[in-house]
Structures are given as structure tokens and as C-alpha cells.
Amino acid sequence: MSIITxxxxxxxxxxxxxxxLDEAEKNAVLKDMAAAIRGNKGTIKAVNEKEVARAKENNLDDAMIDRLILDDARIESMAEGIEVIISLDDxxxxxxxxxxxxxxxxxxxMRIPLGVVCMIYEARPNVTAxxxxxxxxxxxxxxxxxxxxxxxTSLAIAGLMQDVLEKHNLPRALVTVVxxxxxxxxxxxxEQRDYIDVIIPRGGEGLINYVTEHSKVPVIQHFKGVCHLYVDKDADLDKALxxxxxxxxxxTGVCNALEGLVVHQAIAGDFLPRVAEAFEQHKVTVHVNEKGAQYFNNADVISEDAYGEEYLGLEIAIRVVDDFAGAISHIADFGSNHTEVICTENEDSAKKFQxxxxxxxxxxxxxxRFSDGSQLGLGAEIGIATTKLHAYGPMGLESLTSEKYLVNGVGQIRE
Structure with missing residues (x-):
């Protein structure tokens, strides 16, 4: 038998x-896991710093390095995420x-576990916890x-969690790092169809496509995050900015960062000069269609079909549209089913958009940036599903379960 099998x-x-295990027993284990991560920040950081240094030596891009780094705040966030999971109903x-x-x-x-979940991911050692x-x-x-x-770093975090499992007389294999x-x-x-019930890939588009095309186990897909903000004609421009x-x-290097800005032409003249000034201060590279180009210096003017890029950096694509319908059409053509935002004071437009x-x-x-499991009250997330089988959006506890039928009779037989 192979190592993987x-x-x-x-x-x-x-x-x-x-x-x-009942809920109280699970929560006792999770409480100890959070304490173990919090109490071993120094160990985790020491391992992580070596990996970050190697990544820089290997000239990995800034987005990848950002996802790799674990500082005090991010380690504390990992522990707090586990504590929120404790507070949630099983x-x-x-x-x-x-x-x-x-x-x-x-x-x-009745809600039941999926069984064995396999996560395939790039960088992001916090995913382990x-x-x-x-x-x-x-x-x-x-x-x-x-x-x-x-x-x-992942092995270090998993090792702490496995030590807690062992302390509670549970198998270390409940949390396994390849x-x-x-x-x-x-x-x-x-290919482990006999033992793995679902695979969740989390990373770049190349990884997602590779896993989707080659897996013999069902895959929950998390494709790229091409998220848009649409600034409506009835928007509060201070809020919008x-x-x-x-x-x-x-x-910038996260999937819920904005990659596109769509602006109603009625407010473009008031809003986009403010955007241009702010982006100049933040050194954001702008790609814009001809309708919006007049408001920017040194912007890259692009055609109406050259959208949909996930930049993961200080770069954005801007499009001025004729009306609300044009904004909806743009998002349908170039969005990635991840997160879309409207800024408007018109309640009817907001409802239509949603x-x-x-x-x-x-x-x-x-x-x-609120499109995140921890920010939406899930404690943490195992991924953000951008396809609809069987989950859609940030995946928390309930998304990691399915349902089975319970049928109770008193001796009925089918005629």
C-alpha cells in the first residue's frame, strides 16, 4: 500500500x-487547539520566517508572499477563528x-458529516488551522x-493540533498534512475514491483547473476572485470611495479584493476625478475604457471586451457604463461568481442588483473584503465555493455536512 493510500x-x-463525540467534547478539544496555537506563536513564526525568506530568495510574487506570511496578528486570528467555531452550534x-x-x-x-475532506492549496498556512x-x-x-x-509551517501547525488530539485520546490522523x-x-x-469524499482546491486558477480536470473524487471549486464594485447614479460618493x-x-493578494470598478455615466464626472487622485496616491495602475479615460493621467485604455483579469496587486480595471442594465451585463460577462458590490442609496436598485x-x-x-468566513460569522472558512454544488460562497460548518433521510414507520408495507 502506498504512503498516500x-x-x-x-x-x-x-x-x-x-x-x-458530543458537541461539548468537540469544543473541549478545539479550546485546547486554540490555546496550543496561541501558546506556540514563537515556534510557528520561527518556522514561517524561514519559509518566507526562501520564498523571497526564489523571487515569488508579492501576492504569494503575502499569503505565506504569519505574523502575531495572523496567528492570533487563527486562534480566535477556532474560538468562534467553538461558539457555533454543531x-x-x-x-x-x-x-x-x-x-x-x-x-x-438529519445533518451528517461528509466523511473525509481533502484540501489542496497554495501558500496560506493558516488554512491548516x-x-x-x-x-x-x-x-x-x-x-x-x-x-x-x-x-x-503547515506541519508545525498540524503537529500542535495533533498533539491536542492525542491528549484527548483521539487519532492524530483526524488532521493529516501530506x-x-x-x-x-x-x-x-x-484518485482515493475509497477513502476521500470530497476535494476542495484553494489557490490560483491553474491549480483549480488541474484538480478539476484530473480528480476522480468530487471537487468543490473555488475559481478566481474577479470582484466588482458598481457605483450607481444614486450612490453616496463618499461611501463609494x-x-x-x-x-x-x-x-491586494486575496480573492475578495476588488479587481473591477463599474461606474454609471451620470456620476462619472463627479466620482472618477476623486478616484484618479486617490489611486495616484496609492500608486494603483488603472485600465479603463474610452468613456472613462478622460479622467485619468497615464491610464491604460482598453477595449470593451478586455476585462475579467484577477490582478492580485495594485491594479484595477474601470468601465463607465450607460445605465444599471449595463452594469449588470458587465458583471455577468466578466465576474467570477465570487463577490459583487453595489453602492447606491436607492433601495429598489439595491434589491434588483442582489x-x-x-x-x-x-x-x-x-x-x-467582508466576503470572508470569519467576517460573516462562520468562524473560519474552508474555502469560497464559486460553483453551486453543493455549496455557494464561504464554506463553514454547515457546508461541510450533507443530509440523510430518516424514515419512521409502524410496520407499513408498500402495496
């Missing part, structure tokens, strides 16, 4: 042990009534296959 088999067996075992048939059979549905905690509380084993850039980043092993991982700058400049736009998160007068 053995790891997958052990994770499957380990997941079965979670069936006997979905496993939750029942809902479907109804009673004419013959008296009672039908319910987020995924480990979410999967544990939702009753799933998890296998984590990170990129080589963050492998040592110790070798060899791509051939990743391919073997994607603040939301734009937060979404574009606060942290109904019409096909994205996993649709916001009114709020920064796209």
Missing part, C-alpha cells in the same frame, strides 16, 4: 471516531421535519496538501 485510509478510519445530528405521508410514514432529514478546526467540529477527517512554500509536496503524490491523492479604496488597497447578479456573495454599501 495509507494516509487516506487512516483518515477514513479516524473520522469514524468522531461519531461518538450542525451534525440536527434534524428537520419533511412531513408525514398519507400512510403514516414520518420523514425527516481553519480547515482542521472546521472539519473536526463538523465530524470530518481532513487531509491537507499544501504547496512546498508553506509545508514546514509531508511531501511531490506533484505525483497529489495526483495519487485525487471608501469602499473602493478598502476593497482595492487594504490587502436579485439579478449571480455571485456567491452580493453586497450593498459594504466592502468586498
Amino acid at each position: 495509507e494516509l487516506a485510509k487512516q483518515a477514513k478510519q479516524a473520522a469514524q471516531t468522531l461519531a461518538i 450542525p451534525v445530528g440536527r434534524e428537520r421535519v419533511i412531513g408525514t405521508r398519507p400512510n403514516g410514514i414520518e420523514i425527516k432529514k 481553519d480547515a482542521g478546526a472546521l472539519c473536526f467540529k463538523s465530524g470530518n477527517g481532513v487531509i491537507l496538501r499544501g504547496g512546498k512554500e508553506a509545508l514546514d 509531508p511531501n509536496p511531490d506533484r505525483a503524490l497529489m495526483q495519487e491523492l485525487m 471608501a469602499i473602493l479604496l478598502n476593497g482595492k488597497t487594504q490587502r 436579485r439579478a447578479v449571480d455571485a456567491s456573495v452580493v453586497m450593498v454599501n459594504a466592502s468586498s
Whole structure:
């Protein structure tokens, strides 16, 4: 038996042990995990700093390095994310009534774990803690296959979590990190249909496409984050500018950063000069259509079909549109089903936008940076699904469960 098959088999067996744990027992383990991460910040940072140094020596891009870094604040955020998960209701075992048939059979549905979740991701060592905690509380084993850039940090975090599991007489295999980043092993991982129930890839578009095309295990996809802000003719322009700058400049290398700005022509003359001034201060590169080019110095003028890029840097594509319908059409053509935002004081337009736009998160007068599991009250997220089977948007505890039917009778037989 290969190393990968053995790891997958052990994770499957380990997941079965979670069936006997109640919510209080799970929360006690998670509390100790949060404490272990918080109490070993120095150890985690020491390992991480070496990996960040290697990444810089290897000339990785700024977005990748940003995702790789774990400082005090990000480590504290990992621990706090686990503590929020503790505060959330355990979905496993939750029942809902479907109804009673004419013959008296009672039908319910019950939430159950998916089984074994495999995460394949690039950089982002915090995923190790987020995924480990979410999967544990939702009753799933998890296998984590990170990129080589963050492998040592991921192993350090997982080791702390495994020590806690062992302390509570639970198998270490509930949180497993593949110790070798060899791509051939990743391919073997994607063939473990007997032991892995779902694969969630999290990273660049190339990784998502590769996993989707080669996996024999069902895949929940998280494609690129081409998020837009549409500034409507009835927008409060002060709000719009603040939301734009937060979404574009606060942290650029993340999937919920803004990559596109769509502006109604009626307010373009008032709004875009302010945008140009602010972007000049923040050194944001602008790509804009001809209608908007007059408001910018040294902007890259692009054609009406040259949109949809995920820049992951201080760069944005701007389009001035004729009307509300033009904004909806632009987002339909160039969005990635991740997060879309409208800034408007018109309640009717806000409601129409939220109904019409096909994205996993649709916001009114709020920064796209809130499209995040922790910010939406999920504690953490295992990913953001941009396809609709079986989840859509940030995936928390409930998204890591399915439902089975419970059918109760008193001896009925089918005629």
C-alpha cells in the first residue's frame, strides 16, 4: 500500500471516531487547539520566517508572499477563528421535519458529516488551522496538501493540533498534512475514491483547473476572485470611495479584493476625478475604457471586451457604463461568481442588483473584503465555493455536512 493510500485510509478510519463525540467534547478539544496555537506563536513564526525568506530568495510574487506570511496578528486570528467555531452550534445530528405521508410514514432529514475532506492549496498556512478546526467540529477527517512554500509551517501547525488530539485520546490522523509536496503524490491523492469524499482546491486558477480536470473524487471549486464594485447614479460618493479604496488597497493578494470598478455615466464626472487622485496616491495602475479615460493621467485604455483579469496587486480595471442594465451585463460577462458590490442609496436598485447578479456573495454599501468566513460569522472558512454544488460562497460548518433521510414507520408495507 502506498504512503498516500495509507494516509487516506487512516483518515477514513479516524473520522469514524468522531461519531461518538458530543458537541461539548468537540469544543473541549478545539479550546485546547486554540490555546496550543496561541501558546506556540514563537515556534510557528520561527518556522514561517524561514519559509518566507526562501520564498523571497526564489523571487515569488508579492501576492504569494503575502499569503505565506504569519505574523502575531495572523496567528492570533487563527486562534480566535477556532474560538468562534467553538461558539457555533454543531450542525451534525440536527434534524428537520419533511412531513408525514398519507400512510403514516414520518420523514425527516438529519445533518451528517461528509466523511473525509481533502484540501489542496497554495501558500496560506493558516488554512491548516481553519480547515482542521472546521472539519473536526463538523465530524470530518481532513487531509491537507499544501504547496512546498508553506509545508514546514503547515506541519508545525498540524503537529500542535495533533498533539491536542492525542491528549484527548483521539487519532492524530483526524488532521493529516501530506509531508511531501511531490506533484505525483497529489495526483495519487485525487484518485482515493475509497477513502476521500470530497476535494476542495484553494489557490490560483491553474491549480483549480488541474484538480478539476484530473480528480476522480468530487471537487468543490473555488475559481478566481474577479470582484466588482458598481457605483450607481444614486450612490453616496463618499461611501463609494471608501469602499473602493478598502476593497482595492487594504490587502491586494486575496480573492475578495476588488479587481473591477463599474461606474454609471451620470456620476462619472463627479466620482472618477476623486478616484484618479486617490489611486495616484496609492500608486494603483488603472485600465479603463474610452468613456472613462478622460479622467485619468497615464491610464491604460482598453477595449470593451478586455476585462475579467484577477490582478492580485495594485491594479484595477474601470468601465463607465450607460445605465444599471449595463452594469449588470458587465458583471455577468466578466465576474467570477465570487463577490459583487453595489453602492447606491436607492433601495429598489439595491434589491434588483442582489436579485439579478449571480455571485456567491452580493453586497450593498459594504466592502468586498467582508466576503470572508470569519467576517460573516462562520468562524473560519474552508474555502469560497464559486460553483453551486453543493455549496455557494464561504464554506463553514454547515457546508461541510450533507443530509440523510430518516424514515419512521409502524410496520407499513408498500402495496
